[in-house]
Amino acid sequence: MSTQAGTWTLEEAERYLLGLELFGMRFGLDRMRRLMTTLDQPERSFDSIHVVGTNGKSSTVRMIAAILERHGLRAGAYLSPHLVSFVERIRIDDRDAEPQAFAKAVQRAAHAAALVDRSQRDDDTVTQFEALTAAAFSELSARAVDVAVIEAGLGGRWDATNVLPSTVQVLTNVGLEHTRWLGPTVRDIAREKLAVVRDGATLVVGADLHPDAMEEAQLAAERHGARLVQAPDEPGVEVAAPGTFQRRNFALARTAAAAYLEAVGRQLDIAAVRAAAGAVLVPGRMQVAGHEPLTLLDGAHNPAGIAAIAESLPQLTAGRRLVAVLSVLDDKDAAEMLRALLPHCEQVVFTRNHSPRALPPATLASLAQQLGGPPSELEADPRRALERARELAGPGGVVLATGSIYLIADLLRPAGQRSASIL
Structure with a gap:
């Protein structure tokens, strides 16, 4: 060009x-x-x-x-x-x-x-x-x-x-x-x-x-x-x-x-x-993407980021059922991330974002099982994974999609729009 x-x-x-x-x-x-x-x-x-x-x-x-x-x-x-x-x-x-x-x-x-x-x-x-x-x-x-x-x-x-x-x-x-x-x-x-x-x-x-x-x-x-x-x-x-x-x-x-x-x-x-x-809201950081159930998107992508979310979850969920949608890249400490998040979840839907470095959902599910995590499901498509999590949470529950900024990009991008790099 x-x-x-x-x-x-x-x-x-x-x-x-x-x-x-x-x-x-x-x-x-x-x-x-x-x-x-x-x-x-x-x-x-x-x-x-x-x-x-x-x-x-x-x-x-x-x-x-x-x-x-x-x-x-x-x-x-x-x-x-x-x-x-x-x-x-x-x-x-x-x-x-x-x-x-x-x-x-x-x-x-x-x-x-x-x-x-x-x-x-x-x-x-x-x-x-x-x-x-x-x-x-x-x-x-x-x-x-x-x-x-x-x-x-x-x-x-x-x-x-x-x-x-x-x-x-x-x-x-x-x-x-x-x-x-x-x-x-x-x-x-x-x-x-x-x-x-x-x-x-x-x-x-x-x-x-x-x-x-x-x-x-x-x-x-x-x-x-x-x-x-x-x-x-x-x-x-x-x-x-x-x-x-x-x-x-x-x-x-x-x-x-x-x-x-x-x-x-x-x-x-x-x-x-x-x-x-009172005015600043940050896209992709505990972003409210829906209600009934309350649906939150957060691009936390490392153990410290997930720990920061976990610290806020009791206040945000207020005892409501939490279902997570999770995708993690292969260069992250997925075990430590899961260890921080899973105790707060009733169920998890593991998915895969568009990055070639995304861990397979089955790998994450196996790791979660080793850590004694809650029941989980696999859904490779991020949008379908989010919809499934919303079904599992029910109108009175909370859904949190997190683990990678690539996952949040997949969920926010208009349907049919090609993915662009987010490096």
Whole structure:
């Protein structure tokens, strides 16, 4: 596909991005720095808040942006992954990017990527995430945002987003995930994520940070002369997004927003905080998708994420019958996820999402049986699995679909629409 031929449509932009996915993931910042230079360094035209961590990043990003918007700032956000369309990755003024604007941004990034690729080795071309990130920074700059809240993709040190001269860095939490790339221990992973800390900045960390990660945060702050702030457990306002974990995420977002406002000589307005807390709902995070039975969709995809859901289930189910729909990828600790969730379930329907890395439903059922789980059924098709779970739960019950963001994408995507990558 030529990067010069006419103005791209959203379909052409997505086709370009999906084509890049075939070439895999390659860490390093050299390609990204070249992209930024080619695009006239858009990442330097707005203030930024950089969010890293194992879980809760997307929710925290949305919440920070919502708080800042209600302080009269033009706020943007860059998120990953998306659920249905790539346009969800770029948000300005609390709205997803318009399809045509997104397509133009990707086309600009693609043109820059073609120039960068000419100067690189054949096996060192721009990746999908780099092109997406470049498009996001280009669009945020073109739309003249005051501040952008940016979610890191994987890790921090070599993540494409780590070209930002951010004012505030946020570490949500640290768990054992992506150990192949980030290291075998919480301390190793924290160190990789905290490589985003900038000299003289403010580092904000979550309330429930692992002690080893907290030590690394203290070391990073000392090394960079940065101020370290730990968020409280509670946000101090009512939060519309359901789940105890979302209260913690909002407490972190409030603290990060306050740190940014202080850096630019302003104070946090509690009325603005309260308005944001009452408005922000996060797609795919305890999202209500139906009633009678109450049907919830949550993209928790690792043990810590499932444990956070499990903590909130007694309050959400209020003693009602819970039936889960579950699909898990083969690189996750499925046993630990099941161990956290199964005690809360009356029944489970195991299914398979569209990712080629999805575990077979029978494998999950066998594992659940070994763990002494409740009765289960197998249904390979996610939509049929959800309908079966709703039948089993009955009008007065609760259904929870979880275990993989790919499963949530399958359930939210309009019937008949082809699946797009959500890397």
